[in-house]
Amino acid sequence: MSSTIRAAHADRIPAPIYLLAVGAFAIGTEGFMISPLLPRLAQDLSVTIEQAGQLVTAFALAYGISSPILTAATGGLNRRTLLVASMVVFALSNVLAFLAPGYWWLMAARVLLALSAGLFVPGANALAGAIVAPERRGRAIAVVNAGITVALALGVPLGAEIGHGLGWRMTFAAVAALSAIAAVGVYVGVPREIGQGIPTATLRERLSVAARPAVLVTLLSTTLWATGAYTVYTYLSPLVTALTPLRENQIGIVMFAWGIAAAVGVFSGGGLSDRLGPPRVIVPAVTLMGLAFFSLALDAQWLSPAHALWPVMGALMVWAVSHWAFYPAQQARLIQLAGVSVASIVLSLNASFMYIGFSIGAGVGAIALRHGPVGHLGIVAGLLELASVAATLALLVRRRPSARAASAC
Template sequence: MIAPLLPSLASDFATSVTAVGQLVTVFALTYAVSSPILTALSGSIDRRKMLILSMLAFALSNVLAWHAHDYWTLMAARVLLAITAGFYVPNANALGGALVPPEKRGKALAIVNGGISIAVAIGVPLGAVIGHAFGWRMTFAGIGALALLASLGLIVGLRPGTGSGIPSASLQERFAVMKQPQVLLALLVTTLWATGAYTVYTYLTLFLATVAGVSSAHIGSVLFMWGIAAVIGIVIGGNLSDKLGPRAVILPSLVLLTLSFFALSLIADLLQPELALIPALIAIVAWGVSAWAFFPAQQARLFGIREAKLAPIVLSLNASFMYIGFSSGAALGSIIVAAGGVRNLGWIGGLCEIVALVLVIATTRRKQG
């Protein structure tokens, strides 16, 4: 949500775009580190209570962000948002898997994580539109209102006692799963994918303004186009992964994602702003489809590495490693922008995807899917 709002935040707080970009870095890093630790430590609390409490805390954190009148208050709100989101997602995975029979657990986890993926794809452009029309504070206010509505849905939709007695993996168990070579290498692919994506995505508003003359009034439309492409990618990736196997989706997705990022920087280097917009939009659509076709296939790959009972642990770790990548990408992007190389964001993002692609090729075999 923060990415398209960076210029207005920088203006309001009289600071640089790269400094405001650290709001992305800190959120993602806090989520990645706190989520597995706090989830393990709170394992004795029943999951229904955890979901409700974490969603209510998420709503209050948005209120704090809405009311923030300086950079550091907003930073503190972002840290709280990351902690509460980090509580919610693993518990949602655990409860979703426990509410259904074992033979339907994979579908339940796919629904939970598919909902999260679609929310990311659609929520960011929606936040950009609201932020431009009503100011960035209203974006946080809107999310806070949605979180309160979600809290009510949890209270009404989950009976008291739901989720009690569900075991929670300890930190030792999580580390034991993570240390297995197959799992760790697959999680590293997730991190590289996310790093490349957020190197570009965090500063996409600045990139488009510089390269194609896109104003803040129109960035929401561009991001909606990206969001629609992302939803299409999620559907395609999930369906093809079931039919052809994860590997058959992951490899072409990473290839197309690499080409999309390279195309953005090539367009920036070769075309004048009045000629760059349409080619850049085509590259952004290809990026949205390919990046989010990768995600469900990668989850299916991780699901297949370990037995079903360990799926919640693996998917929780995957979320943490994804957010490590988001944090690294936002930090890397800020370095590139600070050095005056906004046009180079695509080259660097594409290189991250190439490393991920090579790692997938080296660690998977065709027959494994």
């Protein structure tokens, strides 16, 4: 059946792939939308903003650790069946979050959301790559991942508006409905036969790739990059309202601008990486992120809210563009280091290390807020980004002599 689909759609992306992108959109919206809702959520659940931030930590940590394990453990199952099941669980987990009577029920729902999301995203990428011709594989996977990019640009700000207008519970209700639509779409629109016989890397194969020194250092630089970003992103709402005249009900506008800038970063980063090479995108992008974060700390220290609005917004836009310009370049870099034959494994590992960084960042941000003013978030995040740049530069310097020796031979 997969060969039939390939033949019938040799010149275009098959419709089932767009259904997978809808699922990725639902997951991206849920995963990123909680940040602008934290102040209202903390108030309703009678917890501190730092405790509410641990809902982000729980989701990201559960995703980062469980995704490679569950994907390997379910490798023998039909991909289509697994995708439908994981999206159904994702929808039901959103219902549980909507109905959560307290903080710990919501925490449990977030963990279930992470487990199901960590199964769906790599499974959707694998299925997308299996049902098209090899020369269309990259484009098919890009369509699936575009669902997350669109979620950043549209889903997250829309979720913020729904949360501020109707309450944070309604955002989970909306994502539950969207997830149900995605589950039905995959069930009806993706033929059963195309989910059979798709190879999945074992956990041992994943660990063997991660253990390669150059790959491991690069994955650690991903974790540092993600940790710095989520030190600020998790608490973006209280940061913006403290530094500028903007109020909570205006955060949706900020998230919309941030999401558009992030989409620009994704597409420009990939193109620049192809033309200039990944390191020439990675190093400047992460350096700019660090400088943007440091500028937020300076704005908090030296500017009044009335004067800080445009400097803060400018820093947020620079961060968004450079943050997401880094990601496709880092993926290309990892494929260079690990080899095309294990590209799917190393990219899956990169996603796991990224989400682990997100979880650490939410925790680090909570500690920074607990022990200092909100401007300290920028200082901590900036230092983490510089550490990521240092790891990348150290690897480049170390590999340069070996590259010269190889070319001389």
